[in-house]
Amino acid sequence: MSAVMPRSQTIKHELVGLVGIVERNVYLTKRYFLWDVAFLLWTIANTLTIVFIARGVNVPVSQQNALATKFLVGGVIWAFLGIIFEIVTETVAWERWEGTIEYTFMAPVSRPVHLFGMGVYAFFYGILRATILFFAVVAFIGIHLHHPNYGAALALLAIASISFIGIGMMCAVLPLISPEKGMQLGFIAQGLMLVVSGVYYSVSVLPHWMQWISKVSPATYALRGNRAQILNGAGLAWADVWPLLVIGVVSIPLGLVTFRAGERFAKKHGKLKRSG
């Protein structure tokens, strides 16, 4: 009996699979809605603790405003990246916790489509949360924004997300290797990336060797570009776009290869199961 399908049918099959992954995440978000609201409130409180620092600095109000916006963009990117990493990493972690991992990993959907589906949902959910976070903090603190270019900021975040998802895929493999601690290692990767990318400060204040590392971090360009777009109403700058595209083109295949290697390891050692 042959189960080999024609190419057009395979593509349709894969697209339906991708829809299924996004749809499942929507179902789960609906079911955990109040928890998500609580988590969002925590994120808002967390971001406020950073942005309020600007209010305490002894500088003119206009400079306070710029500093608060700078901190706010850092906080929003931190939260956005956190969601991307969390959801993509949950490709394994959540399925293992629920006990569905074996059914999902034996299903006839390719792994790139599976991971991409998680990435697509993570992007849209991350953007929604980032938007609520941004405007909640702006309203709470009373930051005055002069002609911010939201369209360009959104477009840059979308481009940066390609790299974020690629790096997220690399982190998603960690719960396959270590069911107990793998997920937490994803948070470490997130923190390390942001510390070298100038999350609440300019990259220029970093030691020289860290500045070199910042050049290969997509968050560096997302932060720099988003700050210019929100503070000065700047458009999409090619200087930010091309490094993000290059990192994205490298990180997605690298993420897939890493995940494939991790999956192979898990299958070899019997770790692809609910109890770990």
Add this chain to the structure above:
Amino acid sequence: MYAVEVHNLRKEFVRRDSRLHRRRRVALKDVTFTIERGECVAILGQNGSGKSTLVRLLSTLLIDDGGSAKIFGHDAFKDTRPVRRLVNRVSVEASFFKKMSAAENLAYAARFYGMTPKVTRHAIPEILERVGFPADRRGEAMEHLSRGMQQKVALARALLTSPVLLLLDEPTTGLDPRSKLEVQDFIREMRTLHDATILLCTHDMKEAEDLADRVGLLDRGELLFLEPVENVKRRFGVDTLEEAFFAATGRTFEQEDEEDRDREVFA
């Protein structure tokens, strides 16, 4: 072409006890057997005998350490994509997203098999009705359903994707007698109405005898025999499969030692 063709299949697991010390446990030792299309084969075995490892290998969830396994001619380790389209399974744990409803869980599984929302809108209620799942509980979270009810949804999930090979890993373990009979009826229906080939791994000897054309005994990773029940009884000159197990292994079926339990943890 055989539905399943397993030749000298071997799997071992390695666990690290300490930084320097590793332990190896052979889960399957050169297992060889075939299953004809439309046949129902039961593999009996104690805890840790290698039944689940066999199912996981055939489900493409494990990579072998030797030998080969083919599903309808497709290599289960190298040609996984077509294998996955042909196979589905029901295991001892129902395994669902607990906060999601039966209908949502089935929709999720169905999408992986290319079933669009337009198709599942009708197919899911129909299938749930066929397995006797109450219509008014379709939207209820899985965590509120009994174990028997969850297993019905697991059967519906398997049926929904029309598998040609159905791997059943202790599907009735822990079920009440009524649910157990319903699941067994469903297995018969899968064979007669859907021409499915079935590999049933169980430690319920009566279930194996009632449902299967041939019964195999997997003991500590070795397949001791695989033949019709009557042949087994004749060969060992016994009246029951329990006695056949004792004659083949020198142990009673219930008798499990530390090594068996250790083997279970390893696999």
